[in-house]
Amino acid sequence: MKKTSVIPAGVTLVGDIEGDADLVVAGKVDGPIHVSGALLIEAGGQVRGHVRARTVTVRGVLKGDAYGELAVRVEESARLVGELTAPRVQVAVGARFRGQVHMNEVGEPRLSAYDPALHTFSGLPAPSRQAPAEAGVFEEAPRTPFEARPAEAMREEAPRAEEPTPAPTRSEAADPRRRPLRMPSVGRVRGRRRGGS
Amino acid sequence: MTDANIPGYLGAELVVRGRVSGEGDLTIEGSFEGELNLQGDLRVGGRGRVRAPVIARRVAVEGRLEGDVEAAEVIVREGGRLVGDVRAPRVGLEDGGALLGTVEMDVELPEFE
Numbered sequence: 001m002k003k004t005s006v007i008p009a010g011v012t013l014v015g016d017i018e019g020d021a022d023l024v025v026a027g028k029v030d031g032p033i034h035v036s037g038a039l040l041i042e043a044g045g046q047v048r049g050h051v052r053a054r055t056v057t058v059r060g061v062l063k064g065d066a067y068g069e070l071a072v073r074v075e076e077s078a079r080l081v082g083e084l085t086a087p088r089v090q091v092a093v094g095a096r097f098r099g100q101v102h103m104n105e106v107g108e109p110r111l112s113a114y115d116p117a118l119h120t121f122s123g124l125p126a127p128s129r130q131a132p133a134e135a136g137v138f139e140e141a142p143r144t145p146f147e148a149r150p151a152e153a154m155r156e157e158a159p160r161a162e163e164p165t166p167a168p169t170r171s172e173a174a175d176p177r178r179r180p181l182r183m184p185s186v187g188r189v190r191g192r193r194r195g196g197s
Numbered sequence: 198m199t200d201a202n203i204p205g206y207l208g209a210e211l212v213v214r215g216r217v218s219g220e221g222d223l224t225i226e227g228s229f230e231g232e233l234n235l236q237g238d239l240r241v242g243g244r245g246r247v248r249a250p251v252i253a254r255r256v257a258v259e260g261r262l263e264g265d266v267e268a269a270e271v272i273v274r275e276g277g278r279l280v281g282d283v284r285a286p287r288v289g290l291e292d293g294g295a296l297l298g299t300v301e302m303d304v305e306l307p308e309f310e
Contacts, residue, residue: 002208002210003206003208004206004208005206005207005208005210005211005227006203006204006205006206007205008203008204008205008219008221008222008223009203009221010219010220010221011205011217011218011219011220011221011223011235012217012218012219013213013215013216013217014215014216014217014218015213015214015215015216015217015231016213016214016215017207017211017212017213018211018212018213019208019210019211019212019227020210021208021210021211021227023211024203026203027205027219027221031215035211
């Protein structure tokens with residue numbers, strides 16, 4: 001079991017977080033978060049930026065969109081301005097919430113890859129394009145995309161000898177467009193058969 | 198349930214960029230690039246890779262830290278590597294640790310006769 005990462009109360013990060021981990025935010029994060037595990041914005045925690053995780057639970061403040069691969073849960077103590085996108089979305093009575101809810105149904109694209117070109121995940125249109133009339137609601141939320149390249153560059157800089165080579169990031173593994181197509185070479189097979197007979 | 202006293206921790210799987218400030222303690226086992234300004238303690242764990250100027254109360258380096266450090270106490274532990282200048286009244290370099298940089302400390306020397 002991996003140890004859960006924590007931005008503790010009293011600590012502020014202006015920047016972004018990404019990785020294959022669970023994360024609890026009890027302090028403040030001004031920037032996007034993308035983790036493959038569970039993300040919990042604790043009561044007292046504040047995030048300004050889009051967040052994406054397997055499950056997103058909000059007990060504190062979120063100004064930005066929440067993408068949950070499995071679920072997004074907004075608890076009673078939460079204050080949230082942004083869009084919620086997940087196959088399962090729960091909003092507790094008492095939560096302060098302004099924004100749209102998108103429930104993925106079967107057949108819709110899975111939230112599996114972040115597309116920096118669209119500044120969004122999985123090829124779903126960016127929220128601002130999707131609902132231009134309500135763009136004002138999201139005006140203050142940053143639209144900073146995750147920068148995949150610098151993160152990879154940082155990993156490469158770390159010495160390899162002491163740690164196993166990092167597994168391909170989720171987006172690389174999940175993105176079928178990155179895999180080269182391999183076609184069987186028919187001509188070569190034929191040639192071999194001729195030579196044998 | 199997390200409470201206010203839970204220590205800060207950035208796991209080895211995380212890549213964090215930006216500016217961190219605040220009063221809590223923080224342990225970094227992942228990759229961090231940016232700026233660290235803590236009133237609490239910073240520990241760069243054995244798997245931690247930090248590239249940032251650091252201001253903190255106490256700093257312990259078990260992994261790699263690249264950047265100038267200002268603290269009340271700096272300790273580079275075995276296997277740790279600190280590349281940068283250090284300004285601290287207490288500096289420790291353990292056997293097997295590496296410190297590449299200048300240590301700045303106010304040193305009072307006795308008058309030479």
